[in-house]
Amino acid sequence: METRQVGCSGLRVSRLGLGTMTWGRDTPAENAHALLEMFCEAGGTLIDTAAAYGAGDAERIVGKLVRELGNRDEVVIATKAGFVIRDGKRIVDTSRRALLRDLDGSLRRLQSDYIDLWQIHAWGKAPVEESLDAIDYAVSTGRVRYAGVSNFVGWQTAQAATWQRAFPGRTPVTSAQVEYSLLARRAEVEVLPAVRAFGMGFFPWSPLGRGVLTGQYRNATPRGSRAATDHFAWFVEPYLEPRSRGVVEAVVRAAEGLDLLPLQVALLWVRDAPGITAPLLGARTAGQLAPTLAIEEQTLPREIASALDDVSGGPNAARLS
Numbered sequence: 001m002e003t004r005q006v007g008c009s010g011l012r013v014s015r016l017g018l019g020t021m022t023w024g025r026d027t028p029a030e031n032a033h034a035l036l037e038m039f040c041e042a043g044g045t046l047i048d049t050a051a052a053y054g055a056g057d058a059e060r061i062v063g064k065l066v067r068e069l070g071n072r073d074e075v076v077i078a079t080k081a082g083f084v085i086r087d088g089k090r091i092v093d094t095s096r097r098a099l100l101r102d103l104d105g106s107l108r109r110l111q112s113d114y115i116d117l118w119q120i121h122a123w124g125k126a127p128v129e130e131s132l133d134a135i136d137y138a139v140s141t142g143r144v145r146y147a148g149v150s151n152f153v154g155w156q157t158a159q160a161a162t163w164q165r166a167f168p169g170r171t172p173v174t175s176a177q178v179e180y181s182l183l184a185r186r187a188e189v190e191v192l193p194a195v196r197a198f199g200m201g202f203f204p205w206s207p208l209g210r211g212v213l214t215g216q217y218r219n220a221t222p223r224g225s226r227a228a229t230d231h232f233a234w235f236v237e238p239y240l241e242p243r244s245r246g247v248v249e250a251v252v253r254a255a256e257g258l259d260l261l262p263l264q265v266a267l268l269w270v271r272d273a274p275g276i277t278a279p280l281l282g283a284r285t286a287g288q289l290a291p292t293l294a295i296e297e298q299t300l301p302r303e304i305a306s307a308l309d310d311v312s313g314g315p316n317a318a319r320l321s
Contacts, residue, residue: 001043001296004277006201009174011117011146013076015271016292017046017203019280024057026229027284032061033068034286040071042293048177048203048280050080050121051102051109052090059109067111076116078203079106080150082131083121094124099134107143119148119177123156129163132170139171148175148201154190161198173200175277180204182213182247182266182312183239192275192318204270207279212239213266215252250311254304261291268300269308274318 081102082094138144161173226232255262283289
């Protein structure tokens with residue numbers, strides 16, 4: 001698999017990343033092992049997780065599997081802090097104390113002395129300079145190599161990056177991570193321009209529109225799909241409305257013409273869009289992951305990518321420049 005530079009930093013990652021949000025809950029350890037092995041055999045290096053995923057179970061599985069595979073030096077482990085599940089409630093705490101506590105827990109669960117990319121999971125109530133000070137401390141003590149932000153809107157991304165640039169010696173904000181797909185193009189308005197302005201990498205999560213762009217929901221809700229579960233139905237439902245159906249049908253038509261699967265067309269559109277470093281794949285089984293890895297040699301014809309731009313919200317200004 002080809003690699004890409006993460007912004008202007010010295011970090012390089014595979015141009016597809018393996019997401020682990022469902023690990024430990026909907027993806028048991030044995031499935032996770034098959035996913036990670038398949039991903040690494042295809043040349044994938046970026047593994048994205050978080051302290052909040054599976055209440056820490058995703059990190060535990062990643063740590064155990066990476067140790068078993070013996071490839072810690074070959075993979076880039078990205079995790080997040082500041083967003084946790086406590087007593088069944090989602091809590092955002094980006095204070096210095098909470099972030100460094102999360103870091104200690106992540107290192108322990110990942111069975112690693114360091115984290116390649118440590119990201120603030122969400123914008124919190126703590127002053128951003130306090131949160132960023134925790135990043136500086138983590139890097140200065142050797143426990144973190146690079147730092148990023150996740151789910152920040154445009155002005156928040158720019159504020160964090162500007163603060164870190166204000167004085168020499170602060171750790172640069174290397175990357176940003178937000179949702180981006182043919183069904184969620186809001187990042188093009190402010191986040192991606194901020195990413196370009198500050199020389200950052202960009203990791204889109206849910207590049208397949210929370211699974212809707214696979215086409216599996218065209219006629220009904222399949223048993224075993226995310227929309228069929230009590231804990232994920234809310235996540236998928238926003239994209240099961242008429243506008244999304246039109247985009248899905250356009251993707252299906254493009255796939256038929258190119259002899260590809262709809263999910264492959266949707267993923268290619270994201271992977272090769274301007275400013276993208278690596279989309280994060282949320283596959284739960286090896287059968288779901290295999291077709292996403294099979295697109296390595298594929299590209300979308302420019303006219304198809306532009307047509308999908310038009311049907312999903314209008315031209316991508318960065319593609320036209």
